[in-house]
Amino acid sequence: MNKIELGVNIDHIATLRQARGTAYPDLLDAVRLVEDAGAHAITIHLREDRRHIQDADVYAIRQMCTRRLNLELAATDEMVGIACDVLPNDACVVPEKREELTTEGGLDIIGQFERVRSVTQRLNAANIRVSLFIEPDIEQIRRVPDIGAPVIELHTGTYANATGESKQHELRRIQEATEFAHNLGIQVNAGHGLDYDNTQAIAAIPQIHELNIGHSMVARAVFVGIRQATVEMLELMQAVRAGA
Numbered sequence: 001m002n003k004i005e006l007g008v009n010i011d012h013i014a015t016l017r018q019a020r021g022t023a024y025p026d027l028l029d030a031v032r033l034v035e036d037a038g039a040h041a042i043t044i045h046l047r048e049d050r051r052h053i054q055d056a057d058v059y060a061i062r063q064m065c066t067r068r069l070n071l072e073l074a075a076t077d078e079m080v081g082i083a084c085d086v087l088p089n090d091a092c093v094v095p096e097k098r099e100e101l102t103t104e105g106g107l108d109i110i111g112q113f114e115r116v117r118s119v120t121q122r123l124n125a126a127n128i129r130v131s132l133f134i135e136p137d138i139e140q141i142r143r144v145p146d147i148g149a150p151v152i153e154l155h156t157g158t159y160a161n162a163t164g165e166s167k168q169h170e171l172r173r174i175q176e177a178t179e180f181a182h183n184l185g186i187q188v189n190a191g192h193g194l195d196y197d198n199t200q201a202i203a204a205i206p207q208i209h210e211l212n213i214g215h216s217m218v219a220r221a222v223f224v225g226i227r228q229a230t231v232e233m234l235e236l237m238q239a240v241r242a243g244a
């Protein structure tokens with residue numbers, strides 16, 4: 001089975017720092033430990049309200065990270081301007097509402113077609129690889145080639161929050177959406193709400209290239225450290241792909 005990559009989202013290490021406005025925990029220490037553990041990418045979400053990741057974090061992490069930097073951003077002129085200045089390897093365009101506790105769903109690229117296409121073109125022109133954070137929805141995926149993004153990240157939050165038959169239904173939606181997108185030549189990533197119990201089923205979908213995981217790993221890191229939390233998630237994902 002083909003390999004699967006892990007992007008570690010360190011937003012909530014910044015949440016801990018922002019709670020008191022201290023200099024610690026230092027995100028650069030987290031980057032070093034996550035990379036040392038073997039993660040393939042560092043993911044950070046520069047939100048318009050700067051509730052966790054700050055602009056200075058983005059520039060500092062760009063300077064020192066040795067793996068791919070995946071910057072999550074809203075489809076706004078402000079964020080595109082910052083991305084084109086920072087030049088992350090990847091930019092994942094996500095929906096944002098100020099009042100949301102966390103991301104609540106995927107981009108509506110049908111309803112916001114022109115805005116998302118314009119943002120994608122500007123990021124593509126800066127040689128930043130664009131990923132669109134969308135629902136596992138066939139009609140949304142059908143429009144991705146017209147937008148011009150080579151990658152999508154399927155929102156797995158509904159799956160993560162579901163139980164019983166509803167969870168199985170959401171898993172089937174993700175499996176079907178992944179196969180449809182893969183057959184269009186789109187790279188398929190997935191993320192949101194994944195943890196050490198619900199990730200296996202997603203990692204078992206063979207066409208999924210990368211998972212972006214953050215909150216559950218930072219929570220695990222409170223007890224074992226972010227390096228060990230990363231090792232554990234990588235081992236879990238790779239064991240699934242090895243058919244263990």
Ligand SMILES: CC(=O)[C@@H](O)[C@H](O)COP(=O)(O)O
Pocket residue numbers: 009011012045047072094101102103133191192193214
């Ligand atoms: C898009 C997504 O699912 C997450 O990467 C996003 O960063 C969640 O927002 P918070 O990290 O602010 O919870």
Ligand SMILES: NCC(=O)COP(=O)(O)O
Pocket residue numbers: 009043153190191192193194212213214215216
């Ligand atoms: N895009 C998903 C991500 O980066 C991390 O989401 P979560 O694991 O913090 O829910």
